[in-house]
Each structure stands twice: as structure tokens, then as C-alpha cells.
Amino acid sequence: KAGVTQTPRYLIKTRGQQVTLSCSPISGHRSVSWYQQTPGQGLQFLFEYFSETQRNKGNFPGRFSGRQFSNSRSEMNVSTLELGDSALYLCASTTTGGSFYEQFFGPGTRLTVL
């Protein structure tokens, strides 16, 4: 099975712009989660989508949004970019089966805001 893929891998934007990141989960996985990783705050949960619905949300401003399509692919959008949005954005898809829930992470998108 192919792993979680994220595009693009690297992105450079300027303040005030918006950006859209894409994530394709492992085939058959219906849950997609997004995380932001920065040196100062570590890995922080952004939100989770399951069957095209947002199921969980972290403590991020409304500039951060996402969506999921019927094929489980997900996108996240950040509007009005700020310098502090520079980070590694990780997507993960989740498999379920009984008590076993494992998240598989993609390689991430490195966003730099200038």
C-alpha cells in the first residue's frame, strides 16, 4: 500500500498570502488529521476530518481551515499568512480495528512565510 502523501513538500509564501496544502491518505483510511510542528510549540493538533466532516479541532485561529473530499483526500488552507505560520505541516491518516488505532504520518509540507 502506498503511504500518506503530501503536496507540495516545500512552499515559500509572503505575509498576507494564503496557502492550500494537500494530503492523500492511505487507501481505505477515512480519517485524516493535520498537525503543525514548530521548534517552539512542538507538534500541535490542528483538526481531524472523517467522512468529509470535521470531527475534532485544536486551538488554532479561524485562519486555519480544512476540508475532506469524498475520496478521503484532504486539504488545509491558511489565509492571511503570518510569519509565525512557518512550520512543518503534517498530515496523518488513521486505521481502526478493535482497540487498535494507528496514525500513519506523511512526510510533511515545509511552509516558510517571509
Add this chain to the structure above:
Amino acid sequence: DAKTTQPPSMDCAEGRAANLPCNHSTISGNEYVYWYRQIHSQGPQYIIHGLKNNETNEMASLIITEDRKSSTLILPHATLRDTAVYYCIVRSLNAGGTSYGKLTFGQGTILTVHP
């Protein structure tokens, strides 16, 4: 999900066992202990998880104390490729499934394996 406490860093000689501790004194009965690791600039990777019994897989062993307030991840024969940040996470898997896709990461332990 319960909070976890891990040492910020540890060293280990190549070929020796690496024992990474985690304290989760407020863990509740329906919460599992999960371990992930993140090698530099890659996405985190699942290692192992357990509820109250010791667990072993091809990557590691997980020892959970009888009172479940702490656990130890054991890498039996550490290699240079095991150098990474190791995260201990406690999470519930309630029937409602509302916490399926959310992991709360702490700062983790930076494990450095030396030749």
C-alpha cells in the same frame, strides 16, 4: 487525555538496550499508552501501544507498571538509526470515537545512539 512526563534527552551506546521512561500518573482506566518516534524532519512513526499488559513487537517492548502510572519503552539493541525523538502519548479510545484522530504530543525524549 492524561498528561505525560518524559526526560528531555537520553544517550545510549550502539548495540545496548535503550530504556525510555514515561510518567503518566493521572492515567485513567480506559486510556492506552502509545509510543511514537520522529526521526529528524520526517513524520512521526508508530512504535507500540498497550493498556496494562506488557507488549512486544518487532521494533520494541513496552513495560507498563502494575498501577499503570508509568511505562518504559525498550529498544533491545539500539542502532544509530534509532536516534530520534520519542513521544509517549496517553489516549482514550472511547466507544464514541471522538478522539480517534487526535494525538496530544508532549516534548518527547531525544534519544541519541552513539557508536
